[in-house]
Amino acid sequence: MAELEGIYTIWLRETKRFFRYKSRIVTSVVTPLLWLIIFGTGLGAAVRFGATAGGYKAFIYPGIVGQTILFTSIFSGLSVIMDRQYGFLKEILVAPISRPAIVMGKALGISTAAVIQATILLLLSFIVGVSMSPLVFISAMIVSLIMSVGLGGLGLVIAAFTDSMEGFNLIMSFIVLPMFLLSGALFPITGLPSWLQAAVYVNPLTYGVDALRSIILNQSALPLGIDVLAIIIFALIMIFVAALLFSKKEQSLM
Amino acid sequence: MSLIIETENITKKYDDFTAVNSINLKVPKNSVYGVLGPNGAGKTTLISMLCTILKPTMGTGRVNGYDILKQAKEVRESIGIVFQSRALDDILTGREHLEMHASLYGVSHDVRQDRIDEVLDLIALGKKADEYVKTYSGGMKRRLEIGRGLIHHPKVLFLDEPTLGLDPQTRESIWEYIKNLNQAQDLTVLLTTHYMEEADKLCDEVAIINQGQIITADSPKNLKRELKADTITINVDSPQEFVEKIQGLEFIKDAFLMDGEVKLLVEMGENLIPAVVEFASQEGFPIKSVELDHPSLEDVFIKFTGSKISSEGK
Structure with missing residues (x-):
């Protein structure tokens, strides 16, 4: 019971922060739209993309949703570094609640932010000429949720090893960007x-x-069942590793 | 007298540097206890270990009857902590900080709202309670942090340099606030400071630490009395001759000239001023002014370490 309340408390704070930084919400929607409208239209005009109804723009649309989830999740996970720099992490870590509860609360807070952004993009599907049934919409939201828990967990793991935001560019160049480019978001795999x-x-x-x-x-390269299984396993591993790191590295995080 | 904090040879080493060296701290229940020492003396390391944030290299301690190594969770539930550096979220309100803390520390729902109102009353944030913390002044942030540490009714409140970086006026009000808290509630306050005045005015008992070790511990009054050194400063004509004359008196421990004024080191100076004045007029030295200074904790520190507390500890 106390653990659940701990998770809820951490989640609530993450979510409040998300809604209070309005500029973040705006940019998180504008950036993917730029990709879709400019990059999608531009490259779409140059390549013949017969395999997908709606062409290249429609093809990269799920990829750009994935990109939004990736960026939001990792960067929200990295917010732990800021918490550490501003001292607030101490207040959380010194409280008599378990480390896994802290990690769960954080991860759920991150997913909330990521799923809200994914949902906004899913609502804008008409821009790329993709129509969606309620079932498709809800299934896509569930997949977004699982993805964001795993990627948020990855963000937390990275944060546990990073002392300051100076490592931000390294993380961007060596983790986030390669993950995006190698995900098949922009080309068939x-x-x-x-x-x-x-x-x-x-x-x-x-x-x-x-x-x-x-x-x-x-349309997909692998059966949906395999994909979903893979992201569930990834999410479980990341949460487990993050919880382990927060327990073991507690002293150096404060 | 029962002790609420007790340590046994608690030690913290970093490679070949010993931050805290075999300290035996004894803090009486319901006191305001000060750990006084220069920067780098090991004060923060010491209380981090007591708060179970840091594991001692050797030794252990008990807080509120719980072992800091084996019963970390119980210790954390019994204590409130105000860190030396700020631990607030700019974009949450004061009230939200208190709500969050109450639920992290498992304050039960039926008393939670009362406690929050009570603390908000105490820390006097007024309307600011519902504004983002980034709009608060330094003193308000400090009060919020102290109030937050009290929400779960801890038995011990740890304050690490509670008035660092605050202006003198705010400092005074925080002192008054801590005093009142200690009197109104069943609460022991352990604070670290490198301000002499703070330890002197606020603490019932003070442990002076330097280079990771307790040099001495007692009430500020006793510590100062032990020095047996009040200073009487006198302004007279021809001070040099006066010094030579008065040195002969039995109760004068030392007499010397400093900046054209005569300094006399004596014990219980307030009782000796009449004798000094009488002596001066008998010998024909008209006195222009007399001043009496009691020793400060700074003098105590100098006596034990040979250096000033305001200089960095080595």
């Missing part, structure tokens, strides 16, 4: 050179994007 293929398949985001594409466009 079948028929790639084998080195690239391998890199794509070790990337957890690939399975999330493939699942979204399977649900929204009814």
Whole structure:
């Protein structure tokens, strides 16, 4: 009971912060729209993309939803670094609640933010000419939720090893951007050179994007069941590792 | 007299640097206890270990009857902590900080609202309670942090340099606030400070620490009395001759000239002023002014360490 309340309390704070930084919500919707409208239209005009009804723009749409979830989740996870710098993490870590409860609360708070942003994008599907039934919409939201728990957990894991926001550029260049580019968000993952293929398949985001594409466009490289299983396992591992790190590294986090 | 905090040779080492060296701290229940020492003396390390944030290298301690190593959760439930650095979220309101803390510390729902109102009353944030913390002044932030530490009715409140960086006026009001708290509630306050005045005015008992070790511990009054050194400062004509004359008196421990004024080191100076004045007029030295200074804790610190507390500890 106390644990549940602890999780709720941490979640509530994350969610309040999300809604109070209005500029973050705006940019998180504008950036993917720029990708869809400018990049999608621009490249779409240059390449012939017969496989998907709606063309290239429609093809990258699930990928851009995945990208939004990736960016929001990782960066929200990294907010722990800010909490540490501003001292607020101490207030949380010194409280008599378990470390896994703290990690769960954080991860759920992160997912809430990510799912809200994904939902906004899903509501804007008409922009790329994709129509959605309520079932498709809800399935896509569920997949977004699972993806964001895992990616948020990854953000927390990275944060546990990062002392200051100066590491931000490194994380951007070496983790976030490669994950995005290697996820099949922007190109089909079948028929790639084998080195690239391998890199794509070790990337957890690939399975999330493939699942979204399977649900929204009814086309995918892998069966939906495999995709969903992969992102569930990824989420469980990340939460477990983050909880472990927060317990073990407690002293150095404060 | 029962003790609420007790440590046994508690020690913290970082590689070859010993931050806290075998400290035996004894804090009586319901007192305001000060740990006084220069920056780098090991004050924060000591209370971090008592708060179970940091594991001692050797030794252990008990807080509110719970072992800091084996019963960390119980210790955390019995204490409130105000860290030296701010631990507030800019974009939450004061009230939200209190609500959050109450639920993290498992304050039951039926008394939660009362406690929050009570604390808000106490810390006098007024309308600001529902504004974001980023609009608060330094003193308000400090009061909010202290109030937050009290929401779950802890037995011990740890304050790490509670008035660091505050202006003198705010400092005084925080002192008054801590005094009142200690008197009104069943609460022991352990604070660290490097301000002599703070330890002197606020604490029932003070442990002076330097280089990770307790040098001495007693009430500020006793510590100062032990020095047996009041200073009487006298302004007379021809001070040099006066010094030579008065040195002969039995109760004068030392007499010297400083900046053209005569300094006399004596014990219980307030009783000796008449004798000094009489002596001066008998010998034909008209006195222009007399001043009496009691020793400060700074003098105590200098006596034990040979250096000033305001200089960085080494």
